[in-house]
Amino acid sequence: MNTMTTTTPETATTVLDASGVTMRFGGLTAVRNVDLTVNAGEIVGLIGPNGAGKTTFFNCLTGLYVPTEGKVRYKGTVLPPKPHLVTQAGIARTFQNIRLFANMTVLENVLVGRHTRTKEGLWSALLRGPGFKKAEAASHERAKELLEFIGLQDKADHLARNLPYGDQRKLEIARALASDPGLLLLDEPTAGMNPQETRVTEELIFAIRDMGIAVLVIEHDMRFIFNLCDRVACLVQGEKLVEGTPGDVQADERVVAAYLGTPFEDAPGADEVAEVEAAEAHSTTRTEGETQ
Amino acid sequence: MTTQTNPTTPLLAIPAARAITTAGAALTLASTFLAWTWTAEFPGDLTVTGYPGGLQVLTLVGAALTLLFTLSGYGIKGLGWLTPGGTNSPVRLAALGVLGTMGFTFAAIAIKLGGIVNLEPGAWIGLVGALITVAASLGLPHDQNITDTTTPTPLERFLNSLRAPAPGRPKELPSWAEILIIVAAFGIGLYVITYGIDTEYPELFVGYLIISGFAVTALFKAGLMARLSALTTKYRTIAVAAAFVAAAAFPFTQTTDQFTLIAVNILIFATVALGLNIVVGLAGLLDLGYVAFLGVGAYTAALVSGTTASAFDVQFPFWASVLTGAAVSLIFGVVIGAPTLRLRGDYLAIVTLGFGEIFRIAVGNLDGVSGPQITNGPNGVPNIPDLNFLGYDFGESHTVLGFELGSYANYYLLMLLAMILVVLVFSRAGSSRIGRAWVAIREDETAATAMGINGFRVKLIAFALGATLAGIAGTVQAHVQSTVVPEMYVFAGPVPPNSAFLLAAVILGGMGTISGPLIGATLLYMIPAKLQFLQDYQLLGFGLALILLMRFRPEGLIANRRAKLEYHETDQLDAADKTLAGTTSGTTKAGA
Numbered sequence: 001m002n003t004m005t006t007t008t009p010e011t012a013t014t015v016l017d018a019s020g021v022t023m024r025f026g027g028l029t030a031v032r033n034v035d036l037t038v039n040a041g042e043i044v045g046l047i048g049p050n051g052a053g054k055t056t057f058f059n060c061l062t063g064l065y066v067p068t069e070g071k072v073r074y075k076g077t078v079l080p081p082k083p084h085l086v087t088q089a090g091i092a093r094t095f096q097n098i099r100l101f102a103n104m105t106v107l108e109n110v111l112v113g114r115h116t117r118t119k120e121g122l123w124s125a126l127l128r129g130p131g132f133k134k135a136e137a138a139s140h141e142r143a144k145e146l147l148e149f150i151g152l153q154d155k156a157d158h159l160a161r162n163l164p165y166g167d168q169r170k171l172e173i174a175r176a177l178a179s180d181p182g183l184l185l186l187d188e189p190t191a192g193m194n195p196q197e198t199r200v201t202e203e204l205i206f207a208i209r210d211m212g213i214a215v216l217v218i219e220h221d222m223r224f225i226f227n228l229c230d231r232v233a234c235l236v237q238g239e240k241l242v243e244g245t246p247g248d249v250q251a252d253e254r255v256v257a258a259y260l261g262t263p264f265e266d267a268p269g270a271d272e273v274a275e276v277e278a279a280e281a282h283s284t285t286r287t288e289g290e291t292q
Numbered sequence: 293m294t295t296q297t298n299p300t301t302p303l304l305a306i307p308a309a310r311a312i313t314t315a316g317a318a319l320t321l322a323s324t325f326l327a328w329t330w331t332a333e334f335p336g337d338l339t340v341t342g343y344p345g346g347l348q349v350l351t352l353v354g355a356a357l358t359l360l361f362t363l364s365g366y367g368i369k370g371l372g373w374l375t376p377g378g379t380n381s382p383v384r385l386a387a388l389g390v391l392g393t394m395g396f397t398f399a400a401i402a403i404k405l406g407g408i409v410n411l412e413p414g415a416w417i418g419l420v421g422a423l424i425t426v427a428a429s430l431g432l433p434h435d436q437n438i439t440d441t442t443t444p445t446p447l448e449r450f451l452n453s454l455r456a457p458a459p460g461r462p463k464e465l466p467s468w469a470e471i472l473i474i475v476a477a478f479g480i481g482l483y484v485i486t487y488g489i490d491t492e493y494p495e496l497f498v499g500y501l502i503i504s505g506f507a508v509t510a511l512f513k514a515g516l517m518a519r520l521s522a523l524t525t526k527y528r529t530i531a532v533a534a535a536f537v538a539a540a541a542f543p544f545t546q547t548t549d550q551f552t553l554i555a556v557n558i559l560i561f562a563t564v565a566l567g568l569n570i571v572v573g574l575a576g577l578l579d580l581g582y583v584a585f586l587g588v589g590a591y592t593a594a595l596v597s598g599t600t601a602s603a604f605d606v607q608f609p610f611w612a613s614v615l616t617g618a619a620v621s622l623i624f625g626v627v628i629g630a631p632t633l634r635l636r637g638d639y640l641a642i643v644t645l646g647f648g649e650i651f652r653i654a655v656g657n658l659d660g661v662s663g664p665q666i667t668n669g670p671n672g673v674p675n676i677p678d679l680n681f682l683g684y685d686f687g688e689s690h691t692v693l694g695f696e697l698g699s700y701a702n703y704y705l706l707m708l709l710a711m712i713l714v715v716l717v718f719s720r721a722g723s724s725r726i727g728r729a730w731v732a733i734r735e736d737e738t739a740a741t742a743m744g745i746n747g748f749r750v751k752l753i754a755f756a757l758g759a760t761l762a763g764i765a766g767t768v769q770a771h772v773q774s775t776v777v778p779e780m781y782v783f784a785g786p787v788p789p790n791s792a793f794l795l796a797a798v799i800l801g802g803m804g805t806i807s808g809p810l811i812g813a814t815l816l817y818m819i820p821a822k823l824q825f826l827q828d829y830q831l832l833g834f835g836l837a838l839i840l841l842m843r844f845r846p847e848g849l850i851a852n853r854r855a856k857l858e859y860h861e862t863d864q865l866d867a868a869d870k871t872l873a874g875t876t877s878g879t880t881k882a883g884a
Binding site for chain 2: 062064082083084087088092093095099100101102103104108111112113114115116118120121122124125126128132135136139175176179
């Protein structure tokens, strides 16, 4: 991890370069003129209030939507507007609401992820030559490696629908990794997770970054985002409000205003704020004391 | 009251239940050797003492099975292998089967001959014996605790009495013995199915359905089927070979063509159903016009067969006509699939239904009046000559190994080859990269495309493959029927194969499996063919059967691995629930 963080600035080749992406649905502009770059070995966070257009922006990147204006380049080439071609090019994603193949086994889910990196067609499947067997064996081996990586190797034969929630999230990541991506898009990977699971996911994403895969992550959990990301962009009402290091974004008043709103005229004064903070601090220490 | 809450307590408190069950079964068994009626007017001749006939044989088999299961429950050495799973639930099921067959025979004699005076004492003895067996078998303890509820209703307790645990690990047998068991099992299977096809009168067929339904369920509950399927998985190639050898042996058991024709039609129906299973069961594309591809294959073969009624004056050899039929079906599949497969779900179903009807109506109109003269319109293409393959005339009888093989027997064997091809295609395509892509598309198309699957392409391959396989079956069908008319390829009709029955065979049997559609097609063809008197109520009964199936066994008669996990989540995750249920039942016991 240490080596990676030091090498990041040097190998700053651009993996993803979205310029001027605009997405209109009829009269509604969901995403307006958003520029975003992700460099190799980087974890970039995308935050914003609900309805800011984060997932729409993701869908524009992955070909599920064709942006009304703007271009998305992956490693210098413009991405084709078809989801399966985007995946083939090297961008893999997960979904905000888990979209596993519920009635397939865990292993099969990952094997489906290998689809773009294998090319055995119908004839090869029917004739079952040595090439087919070799490719199948290789796919299985890679899938098992990935299951080991996320720690689900013992549940390979379970149906995906029977997995606990946290494992389903992990499996979705493994399935995305199976396509050997250069960039992984994670849409709220810790939604609904408890703090421990969030910690584990954080470790997992660092490990993925250390494999040389750039990560772009949408998340509402600010602690998670600010721990994880090298850079954070904030979308508000379809427009990019601010982009920078976690510290910069955290300190930016506009971001706070976008999330919490601007104070009223008779907003609570500094005294009341201090009082509330003190009470909060007290309560957290107390709960911590209780748990210990 | 403590006994009430003990879940394995029998439904009825009967002392020496097992002894009475044994006696009842023995009584029924003995009664089958007596005369049941006085006149040979009732089919099957049940008048001879000392020689069971027709329905008596079925009752005899059922009673013998009940007896064996009951004796196995005594722990008699050498019979333990019969009940590795449940011990008493198979007894109950077999007893119910005997009562069903016996009761049906009893009622059939009384109704057919006009009154219960026509029954000889033997029938009364048999019925009483069957009633005693069922009643006493309910006095045997349950094989399994009720886990769902702590205060079960009588119905729940009855249903639970028919449940059984899965068998444990089998004893190691030498491999030759295991292979012998597989061969014997397929031999018995062939005999049972042959018996069903050969039933000569409807009463016998109904009795056959009742007893075989209960007996097969009993074998499942006893754990014998699980043992057998474990063996067939272990010796997969041998099992598949044995199954096909058994199927190929069928025409050798026949002396006339009467039942071979039924068997050929079952094979055609089953083959097409299996092809549809690729489209529906694997790729999840609801195709309501599938029979059109069978029609395309049949019409193509008819038009190139050299019949005088054909618009083309050509006579292709068989291999060429099969290839042409397959190729034309493939083209139709792609042409119809390319625009329609952009739709999803219900919309696709409606559009394919439309295309199925378009095919039928178009073929009916290509008669020289409404359109160019190609298909003779509603009159169809008659006089399709028999196949001739390398000098082997399929229309003639041939003597093979001392057995006389009639015309339909030749076609039966040919169709069996076609079915092997389809089975091979299904199993190989299903467990491959493309098969996984189909299932992924079925599960979640958006996620599948995001995983790099070209949804349209993969769906089109499934659609075209299904069409091609149906076309191949169609080429053989044209020669078997010797006439093709548009009315053979309707959406729904009383005679299979039609699109609705094909779909029903797939759903009834079990989507995504190989044996499911085969069994579904066999049942759906045999029942209307055997029970002609039901003609008017056939579709009603068929609808009822589907509703019941959806309610009680949504995965179909044969569940594939995934569906089994989907609908009955066993061995996974609920391990914790099980222990929990165990403790709750324990506490109730302690509390009571």
